[in-house]
Amino acid sequence: MSSLPRRLAAAIGLTALIAAGSTLGASAAQATTVPDLAQHVAVPAYIPPSDTTSWNSINSSSSQLGFVVVNVANGPGSVVDSTWQSTIAAAHAHGEKVLGYVDSGYFGASTPARQTVLGDTDSTSWTVQAEQDINRWYSYYGSNIDGIFMDDGMNTCGPTAGSNTYADLYAHLNQYIHTNHPGSLTVVNPGISVPSCYAQAADIIVSFEGSATDYLNPTAAEAPETWQLNADPDKFWNIVYGVDQTNLTAVMNQSKIDNSGYIYATPDTLPNPYDTAPTGTLWAQELAATAATATTVPATPAKPTANTPYSTGVDLSWASGSPSVAGYEVYRDGTDVGEIGNATPSATQWTDNGLSPSTTYSYTVRARGYDGVLSASSPALSVTTDSAWGATPSAPSTLTSSNLSANGTQLAWGASTSRNDTIASYDVSVNGAVQLSLQGDITSVHLGELTPGTSYTFSVVAHGDSGTTSAASNGVTVTTPSPTPITGAAAALTSTNAHFQAQYNLAYNFQNVFIDTDQNAGTGYQVDGIGADYLIENGALYRNTNDTNAWDWTPVALSSGPLTSSAGGLYEWDVPTSAFTTAPTALNVVFDGSGNSTEYLAGPLTASL
Structure with a gap:
């Protein structure tokens, strides 16, 4: 049975979040001339597989369709859904990137606080649930999943001025996805303009979600911020509902003026504007409007250079191109691992994290014009990361399990230490496979998504900043109860x-x-x-x-x-x-x-x- 598809919602606690933290900055005065910007349509496809009209419209679209977001049951669900499996495979086979929906729950910071399925409201529990949902998407639907859509994004950097706590939580999930699934596309949905602290929160930011009326007559908070107008257009996605033939052109033009490389305009309306897809003339016109008229191939970027690599990352830079270059795509060993805007006239810089110590990687860069045309690849730069120089951390101590239920248990352990290194993270393994990667200051989690009447063995390892790894903690084995649901x-x-x-x-x-x-x-x-x-x-x-x-x-x-x-x-x-x-x-x-x-x-x- 399908569940009611969730709306891609701007934060229900939005007012509270703005009041609690930093407010949005003033937007720059925007140009009124429509730029010749190449875009892609991206579809929040909360559409039942039974709606073959909508899915046929999506799957018969041109190359202007960038990606679709799918949502089985406010996430991946608890088992593989064969109907959704066929729908996802068909979309992927048509050349569309398919992103799985994950609810971040505002990390519990909204008012009232959102609860995880286990009833928790703290940010660690929301991180745990999100990572487990990410795991399920790739486990259930395999290579047909091309990335993750993180809904219920917040719009302030942190709970107080000067804090980046909220943005860092999304950046952690973003890194988790990219480390475990290189080449994946990530999206976060605040549904409104956000400060530049969110630049590393995801590959793409939903910087507007709302009605056509609000889009064409935005408040100060809804208008794009200065950094968005100056950034890579492919960093932003605008979602507009209530669009018809009378305002489609205005909406599409405004999306280009707002420097949004991804756009979705639908005639559907509240309460759920994403349960159908546009069809017919309006859909054809929307797709056509995303094209640019110019087809200039940018100059090939120079070979990137690197500062002295560290054990788990490398800082790359290269000479920026002309102002006609919108951004750059960075490839590691042939896989697209990130995009960044053109930093003309200064050098463009990009950092690749989550690497393994003492490992050689090859990097190339391609320039992308505002017309969407890509340059040839730059000459390759070979980089070998530094060795893991830190002292090996001590093993996490005294792992325990408590509060056991049919679907979850509370795990806690003693913190690891290192003589000359900082504890960067902990990996939690379930039956020998890593299921969670958590920040180094976390030593207790409420782990969910367990199956009733099943035996599980848990263990934890620590990682130092320099890439060192501890021995595993003691193992803890539990068997979940199996009540009548x-x-x-x-x-x-x-x-x-x-x-x-x-x-x-x-x-x-x-x-x-x-x-x-x-x-x-x-x-x-x-x-x-x-x-x-x-x-x-x-x-x-x-x-x-x-x-x-x-x-x-x-x-x-x-x-x-x-x-x-x-x-x-x-x-x-x-x-x-x-x-x-x-x-x-x-x-x-x-x-x-x-x-x-x-x-x-x-x-x-x-x-x-």
Whole structure:
């Protein structure tokens, strides 16, 4: 079963985040002349695989289509979805880069704080969940996944002026992806302009997400910042909904003026503007508008030079090209590992981190013009990293497991030390395979995404700044319990209120209640023998839009609720009967848990007056 696709949302805690940290800087005055900028369309494809019209439109597009973002169940889900597997493979086969959706949860810094599936709100737990979701995408869908989209990005550098804490958290995930999956494309979505501290947070930044009206009439916070206007256009993606034939040209022109190398303009609208793709004339015009008229090939860059390499990285530089060069692509051993804007008139510099000590690498650079044309590759530079000079760290001590549940456990260990080196990171292995890479000041994690009734062995190693690696900690073995996923399901109906409750014993992204109000299994979304006219998903109520067996739901506004409590996994909801189109005399109900853990249905059961 598909879940309600998540909207690529600007931060729900956006106001709180701006108030807590540094505010956005003033934007530069923008040019009104539309530059001859080559762009690519990128699609947030939160589109059910069953919508073949939309997917055919995407897959029959020209080379102007850059990438698509896919979202199985607010992430990769708990198992390989064969339907999505075919859809992802087909998109990849058509030459599109496919990016998997990962929720960063604002690292728990929004107001109210977002919870991980295990119920935590701290930044370390969100980092752990994000890294595990990244692992699942590549494990489930293999080489058909070309990168990761990190949603719910924050828009301030840190919680206080002068702090880069928030930006550094995204930079850590960005490095984690690039280290473990070289050549992957990364995107972070603040949905609004951000300060330059986010330059290393991802390869691409969603610097606008909103309506066409707001895009063409931006507030000061929505307008691009000075550094964006001067940076590589391929660093930015603008997402605009509510676009039609009357404003498409204005939107596409504005995206070029805003120096956005990636654009998506859709006629779809809220509450979910990403559950269909544009088709027909508007889609063809959008794709065509991304092309540039010039086709000048930039001059081949000179051979890059390197400062003395260190054990885990190297600083490269090369002579910058003419102002007609938009940016450069850097290749390590033939793999595109990064892009950077043209630094004319000074030298352009780029740092490659996460390398192995005493290892030889080959680097080349290609220039890219504003018209999208690439130069030939520069002569190659061979670089050998320094040896790991630091003293080997001590092994992490006394690894323990506590708070064991069906889907998770708390791990803690004693910090490693080194005589002359700083502890840079810890790797956490599960059954012999590294699953997490964490900053060196973290010595406790709530590890999730475990399978009920399964034995796991955990260990930890430390890494020094110079590339040294400790011996492994002691191993800890646990067996997760295997409870019935949903118990105590119940429903009650009065003339004024419908009450639902169930104990969810596994960690799910979605706690759902399917409600059949007309007692007709042939109308509404069909699940487990009922025809659901309404759906409660987590804390929201939806009505089946066309009363058909389609995953198409319209939000129903309530003055409060419907979720009234979720303490200890016991979910309780109350819905006034006035929220239903017709006051029911009986309800057929199915409870459902999906996403992160294997889906489970409880019911059907009936509640009557």
